[in-house]
Amino acid sequence: MSLTPEAILSLIATAGVGIAFLLMLQEAIALRKGNDPITNGVRSFVRRFPRGTYVLAVLIGMVLGHLLWP
Incomplete structure (x- = not known):
């Protein structure tokens, strides 16, 4: 298995969608139970x-820019 730029981009997108889904699911369950x-x-x-959040955003942008720039 070779990691092409398309495969890496797909993994990043899949991980992001998965994390967003789990956060939304946990929030719905917590609100239903009355928890925080x-x-x-x-x-x-x-x-x-x-600053750490900014650095993370820049790193993600650099990786995506590196993979998507022709």
């Missing part, structure tokens, strides 16, 4: 470390 959803923790973490 995990997205509140994610939001507070991102607000606590804005």
